[in-house]
Amino acid sequence: MRIIAGNRKGARIFAPKGRSTRPTGDRVREAAFRLIGPVDGATVLDLFAGSGAMGLEALSREATLAVFVESDRDACRVIERNLAKLGFSGAEIVCMDARRALAADAAAGRRYDLILVDPPYEDYPKLHRTLANYLPRLLETGGVVVLETESRLQPELPLALRTSRSYGSARLTVYDGNRA
Numbered sequence: 001m002r003i004i005a006g007n008r009k010g011a012r013i014f015a016p017k018g019r020s021t022r023p024t025g026d027r028v029r030e031a032a033f034r035l036i037g038p039v040d041g042a043t044v045l046d047l048f049a050g051s052g053a054m055g056l057e058a059l060s061r062e063a064t065l066a067v068f069v070e071s072d073r074d075a076c077r078v079i080e081r082n083l084a085k086l087g088f089s090g091a092e093i094v095c096m097d098a099r100r101a102l103a104a105d106a107a108a109g110r111r112y113d114l115i116l117v118d119p120p121y122e123d124y125p126k127l128h129r130t131l132a133n134y135l136p137r138l139l140e141t142g143g144v145v146v147l148e149t150e151s152r153l154q155p156e157l158p159l160a161l162r163t164s165r166s167y168g169s170a171r172l173t174v175y176d177g178n179r180a
Helices: 026-036 053-060 073-086 098-108 121-138
Strands: 043-047 065-069 091-094 112-117 139-150 160-167 170-176
Touching (some): 026 053, 026 139, 026 170, 043 053, 043 098, 053 065, 053 073, 053 112, 098 121, 112 121, 121 139
Parallel strands (some): 043 112, 065 091, 112 139
Antiparallel strands (some): 160 170
16 A cells, blocks of 8 residues: 555555455545545544555645544554654544544544544444434534445435545545535
């Protein structure tokens, strides 16, 4: 895996070993950022971060801050290695369950310009209610949510749908920070 664009374009990044994470491939990341548009100065939440590839891509494209939320300890260490290798500052790793992290951020009044959500495909049905509850509260007005699911699923959130597109086995659904 590598960074697609920005000031770290072409840099290789580490991925967690094993089958517990499914890193977002280069092609899908490139498509996501084409749909998102510029992220200069953005605050980013990378939920179910895995290797951190999506948040790292945002930092490479001049996002100011990225918060990586991942429950797997090995994956958190990989994100740390990637941040160190790429020399990024402006990052925070939250090694805890996504539901708890979302609740804590909402209680603290945190808000983000870009929220990247890539749960394990099989877990999305169990997470839908939690995501629908917290994502609108954490998203800045005018912000963007990108949700990656399996291609056959058409997810719905209480936000304005921008687009939903399939890329092989993955679907990217993009929402704007205005209520639906």
